Amino acid sequence: MLARRTLRSRVAKCSTYISTRCLSSITILPDASVQTFREQAFAADVPALLPRKSFEDLPAVQKWFLKDPIRIALNRSYLSRYGSAIVPIEISNNEQFSRTEQSLSFFLECVNASSSTFDTRPNRYFSAYVPNARAIKRTKRCNDFFSASTLTAPTARTYLAQAAIADLPQGLRDDVPIPKLVLAAGKGDIYDSSIWLGEAPTYTPLHRDPNPNLFVQLAGTKVVRLFRPNIGRSIFAKVQEKIGASASATMRGEEMMRGAEKKALEEEVWNDNEANEFRTAIWEAELSAGDGLFIPKGWWHSVKGVGAGMTGSVNWWFR
Structure with a gap:
């Protein structure tokens, strides 16, 4: 959404996943095989997009949402079967x-x-x-x-943010089976996994994860902005200095979601003004239903749900 410069050698690789003003192209893998994912994303330790609609067959994509041409809505009739889940x-x-x-x-x-x-x-x-x-x-x-x-x-x-899949009823867990890529690319075990449901606009502030992350869009549209570990640390440090705080980058709380820190983080990450010193360091991807994004360990990222109606996502942190 910002960017005046594109990487000329990779302009042809920018797709509908990526803003037409992308600064750093996020590679779209040629296929969704475990070998390709492991070599070009996981082992390379760089963000990567899976081929378009690689995850459109997840049961949750079809069962949890009503595909109205104008506005995506939750399938309340189906989800209410599990209404007692906390x-x-x-x-x-x-x-x-x-x-x-x-x-x-x-x-x-x-x-x-x-x-x-x-x-x-x-x-x-x-x-x-x-x-x-x-x-x-x-x-x-x-x-x-x-x-x-x-x-x-x-x-x-x-x-509904960061709801652990393991805590959901079995019927809902069956709707989001663990992708083969997650099980085969690393050590084969899951650190954690989450569901995210909410009407656009939704917002997750800049943060980093302690494990590699496969993020899959179930419904609606989300835009993800990513930064290399050293850049993310610089943004975080600048924000802390700006607001006169000294929070830990690894122990984040509600302060990210309100007040001065929320405003400062959002300004540094989502401000398209050329005065933003981190503008040229942004990697950006746009995901629709069925799309998947790999986020390497330690890469800082912020996520916005855009458009109208319901957005839904699922992610798996793995080792």
């Missing part, structure tokens, strides 16, 4: 942010509320967690009752 949820309301653990049914109701009619009365799904959030569940009666002058835009958003 999942981590991030709730944001302007500059306020909190994390909680609630049932999957709670999350589904929040998503339904956030995409329906709103008024100024607090709703039980939000007010206990985010002060002054406004939302009501949609019903035919309330839609007919409220005039346009009383309606207000939604103020609270929910994001």
Whole structure:
């Protein structure tokens, strides 16, 4: 999304996965074989995109979402079968942010509320967690009752973020089987894995992972910006100095999601202005449903869900 310069020798390799203004081209592997992945991505220790739609056959792609031509939505009928499962949820309301653990049914109701009619009365799904959030569940009666002058835009958003697959019911785990690449490329074991579900825009701030990461898009569109380990450390250090803080790069908390640190990190990573000193160090990829991105160990990255409607992702950290 930024960049004035392209690597001329690799312009032809830029595809719809990558911004047309990409600074550093992320290699799109010629095939999805274990050998190619191991040699050109895993062992080479560089970000790489798998061939387009390599993961479109994951059951979750078909089962979890309704493919409306205008707006992607969750398949509530299917997911509600597992409504009692407890999942981590991030709730944001302007500059306020909190994390909680609630049932999957709670999350589904929040998503339904956030995409329906709103008024100024607090709703039980939000007010206990985010002060002054406004939302009501949609019903035919309330839609007919409220005039346009009383309606207000939604103020609270929910994001099912980093829900460990191992903690999900077996039926949902079966919908996201571990890819062969993850099992065969490294030592064959999984450090952890997560599900991410939320309506765009979604946001994950700049961070690094302690293990290699295969990130797969299930629905919607996400843009990922990556930095080499040394560049990421420099950005993090600059932000800490700018806000007068001294946080640890390996122990990250809610401070990344609100206040001065959130604003400063987002400015350094997503600002397309030429004054941004890290502009030429950005690697960027855009992922749609079925696309997969390999993120090497230690590479810093930030992720945004863009467009309209639901976004969904799954990732596996492996050794």
